[in-house]
Amino acid sequence: MSVTAAKGFTAAGIAAGIKANGGPDLALVVNTGPSRAAAGVFTSNRVKAAPVLWSEQVLKGGAVTAVVLNSGGANACTGPRGFQDTHATAEQAAEVLGHHAGEVAVASTGLIGTLLPMDKLLPGVAAAAAELSEHGGEKAAIAIKTTDTVHKTAVATGPGGAWTVGGMAKGAGMLAPGLATMLVVLTTDADVDAGTLDKALRDATRQTFDRVDSDGCMSTNDTVLLLASGASGATPGYADFAEAVRHVCDDLARQLIGDAEGASKDIRIEVVNAATEEDAVEVGRSIARNNLLKCAIHGEDPNWGRVLSAIGTTGAAFEPDALNVAINGVWVCRNGSVGEDRDLVDMRFREVVITADLAAGAQSAVVWTNDLTADYVHENSAYSS
C-alpha cells in the first residue's frame, strides 16, 4: 500500500523530534527509477509556505528523485529564513542520497508562523535515509499526520496488474479546495512522461481533492505530487492511467473527509441538472460552506431552508421556484417550497446525501464536506496553545 505499492520506490517514516510529543514527524520517499518523471499541484493560496515555493521550482524541471515531508511545523510565513531552511533540507537529502537538491521536493505541515527546528530536522533526514525500505510506505504515511486520527493510503492497479498507482495523504483541518488541500504523494511504476503525469494529476485533483471542502479554510501548504519510476516497464494508455490516478485521489479525498476534525457526519452534496459543471461546483461549494447547515446536519435536522439560502448566494443559473432538494433521498423541498414530510428523513448514519436539483440543465458535480461540531471548535481553539 501507500507510496511503496508501486515498484521503484522506497520510503521511511521516523520521529526526528520536530513534534513536541515525540511522535513520528519526518517522512522520506525516494524514486529509485529508472524514470524520475514527476508532476505536482500546489495550493492556490497567495500566501505560500516556503516548501511550496521551493517545490514549485523543483517540479518545473519535471523530475523528482526524493520527497522530504515533515509534520510538526508548516514553515509558512517564516520569511527568508524559512526558505533557507527548506533549501537546506533539500540539500541534506541530496547529500545523503547522492542526488541533486534540484530534484528533491519538500513538503511541510503543522502550525503556521514558526521556524522548524533544523537541528532536529537535518539529522532526521539522514536517519530516515538509513531506514529507507520498499515496505516503508506505511511508516511514511504515519509520519505526516498532524491532527489526523488515522493515516490515509490508497492503491489502484492497471489492467492485468501491469502497473500500480499508490499514494498517501494527510489532512484534517484547513481543508478546502484550491488545486489541492493537503499533503499527498502518489507514486506509480508505470512509465509515463512528466507532461502526461501533469495532465492526469490535474484532471484527477480537479474532480477529487478540489471538491473536498471541510471547513472553507485554504491551506498555505497544500501539495500533491505524482512520481513515476517506470520500474514496471509498462506504458499504460492515457485513459487507463488517468482513471487509476483519479481512483486513488478519490479514495484519499474520501478518507480526508471521513477524518475531518471533529466531524460526526460525512456529507455528500450532489448538485444535479445544473446549466454548467462550474455552476454545479459553485452551488456545491456554497452549500458545503454554510455553517448553519453544517450545524443542522450535526443535529440530524433536515433543515433544507439552509440549503436554499446557500444556493441563493451563488451566481449559478436557476429559478428560485424551480429548486428541488432531497436529503437522504427524501425530496423535502419541491419547486422552491415545502415538499415531502421532513420527518421521513433518516439521518442516523454517518453519511448524509444532499441532492440539489437546479432544474437548469444537464450538468452535475459532487462536493464533499462534513458537519460542524463542538469538537471542531474545541480542537481548533486549542491547536497552537
Added chain:
Amino acid sequence: MSVTAAKGFTAAGIAAGIKANGGPDLALVVNTGPSRAAAGVFTSNRVKAAPVLWSEQVLKGGAVTAVVLNSGGANACTGPRGFQDTHATAEQAAEVLGHHAGEVAVASTGLIGTLLPMDKLLPGVAAAAAELSEHGGEKAAIAIKTTDTVHKTAVATGPGGAWTVGGMAKGAGMLAPGLATMLVVLTTDADVDAGTLDKALRDATRQTFDRVDSDGCMSTNDTVLLLASGASGATPGYADFAEAVRHVCDDLARQLIGDAEGASKDIRIEVVNAATEEDAVEVGRSIARNNLLKCAIHGEDPNWGRVLSAIGTTGAAFEPDALNVAINGVWVCRNGSVGEDRDLVDMRFREVVITADLAAGAQSAVVWTNDLTADYVHENSAYSS
C-alpha cells in the same frame, strides 16, 4: 427609544400565538404622518422570502404607512401560498388601519420553509393595531426577537434636537452581508423625501450592516426600512441626516454582533493600507469568515497564521512578504513573517481587534465578526427540532 423615539410614529408588540412558546411575536409600526416617505434595502440572496418580494414592490412607491413584522416564521420557500399569506397580512393591516395595502410593508423572521399560522397572525394584526402607542417602540423591538437574547434599539438626534432618527433591529444568526442582514426598522420625524431617504439608507447600510459578518450565512429575509413622518417640521441638511442614519445603523449593527449566537468574543477587523476600499472589505470579509481563526479567537489564541491564510485567498492587492498583522495592538506578524512575541497579546476581554496592514495603499475598512463556539453549534443543531 426605538421606532417611536421620533415624532409621528406609533408601535405595538404583542403575542399573537405564532411562536410555540407563547412569547411576543408580532410587531406593528405605523407612520402617522404628515409625510409617508420611505426607503428600504433588502437581502441580495436570490432566494427571497415572500415578505421581501412583497415589500420590495411596496417600497418602489416610495411611501410606507405601516410595517407588520413577525417572528416565529420566515415565510421563506413557501411558494405561492406564502406570498398570498403576506398579501393577506398587508390587506388586514390596511383594513384595520384604514390605509392602502400597497403602503404596508411586511417583514418576517424565523424558520425557513414553513407556512405561517394565518389563523393567529391575522387576528394578531388587529390586536396589535388596538395597542398602538407613541410609547410602543420597546414592545415592538421585543416582538421581533428570535434567538436574540436582548432587543436592540438606537437613537440619534439632529442639531439642537430639531429632529430624531430611531430604530430597532433583530438578528443573531444567519447574519452576513448582502445589503442588509436582519430585520431593521428606522424612523425619523425629519421631513425628507423618499429619494434622499434611499440615498442616506444605502450609504449607511453599506458601511454598517454590510460589514457585519457573524457566520457567513446570508438570510432570505433581510430587510432594512427607513420611514419619515416629517412630524418635526424640520428639513435637515443631507450630511447631518446621513450621519444620524449612519450612527443609528452603526449602533444597531454593533449590537447585533454583540448578541451573535453563541459568541463569546466580538472581533473588530481593521484592514488598513489597502489599495482600494473594495480590497479592504474583501480582505476583512475573508478574515471574518475563517472558521479556524474564529475558533482560535474563542480559545484566546493569537493565531495570526490563520489571518494570513485568509488574506491569501483574496484577490486584493498585496505582497505576501509585506503583510503585517496586529492582534490587540501587538504586531505579531511583520513582513509576512514572525513579528512581536505572541505571548504579549492580552485576549481576556470580549472585544478583540485584528489589524491587517496590506501595505498596498491608503484605503481602509472595518468588518465585524465574532468567534465560533460550541454554543453556536449547539444552538444551530437544535434550532428547528
